[in-house]
Amino acid sequence: MRSSVTGPHLPPLRTRLDDFDLTVASTASYLRGLWPELEGVSFEVAQGPAEAIHDDHVDRWHVSHEDNRISFYRLPIVRFLRLQEGEERDEKLLVESCVFRAVAEFLGRDPWELAPGRYRHF
Numbered sequence: 729m730r731s732s733v734t735g736p737h738l739p740p741l742r743t744r745l746d747d748f749d750l751t752v753a754s755t756a757s758y759l760r761g762l763w764p765e766l767e768g769v770s771f772e773v774a775q776g777p778a779e780a781i782h783d784d785h786v787d788r789w790h791v792s793h794e795d796n797r798i799s800f801y802r803l804p805i806v807r808f809l810r811l812q813e814g815e816e817r818d819e820k821l822l823v824e825s826c827v828f829r830a831v832a833e834f835l836g837r838d839p840w841e842l843a844p845g846r847y848r849h850f
Contacts, residue, residue, distance in 0.1 A: 744806075745802070747819075747820070748773065748802055748805075748806065748823060749773055751820050751823040751824060751827075752771060752773055752800055752823060752827055753771070755823070755824045755827040755828070756771040756827060756831075758843075759827070759828070759831050759842060759843075762842065762843060763831070763835065763842070765835060766831065766834075766835075768796050769796045769797065769798060769834065770795075770796060770797045770798075771797075771798050771800070771827075772797060772798070772799045772800065773799075773800050773802055774799050774800070774801055774802065775801065775802055775803050776801035776802065776803040776804050786801075786804045786808075787801060787804065788800070788801055788804045788805045788808075788826050788830075789801060789826060789829075789830040789833075791830060791833050791834045793834070798830050798831065798834055800823075800826060800827070800830065805822065805823060805826055806819065825839075828842055828843075
C-alpha cells in the first residue's frame with residue numbers, strides 16, 4: 729500500500745481548492761492566448777455570494793464588463809456535481825466548461841467558437 733508523500737498526519741500538498749484555482753487559471757491563460765480581447769480581464773474565484781442565488785437557479789459565474797472581471801463561484805460549481813470517489817477528471821472538465829461559457833458570455837460569442845480547432849478529432 730502507498731500513502732501520500734506528506735504522510736497521514738500532515739495536510740496534503742495540494743487541496744481541492746488549489747486544484748479548482750489552478751484549473752480556472754490555466755483555462756483562462758489558454759483563452760487569453762487565443763483572444764487578445766481578454767488581455768485586461770481579471771479572473772477571480774469566490775465562494776458564492778448570496779446575490780448569486782435566485783428563485784430558479786444559482787449563478788456559477790458573474791461577468792462584469794464595467795470592471796473587466798469574470799468571477800467564478802466555487803461552491804455552486806462544485807456542489808452541483810454528482811461525483812463519485814476518484815472522479816477528479818470530471819470535476820476539472822466541468823470547471824473548464826464553466827470558464828469557457830463565462831468567457832463566451834463576456835465576448836458575446838458561442839463557447840464552441842472560442843477554440844474551434846481544439847475539439848476536432850481527425
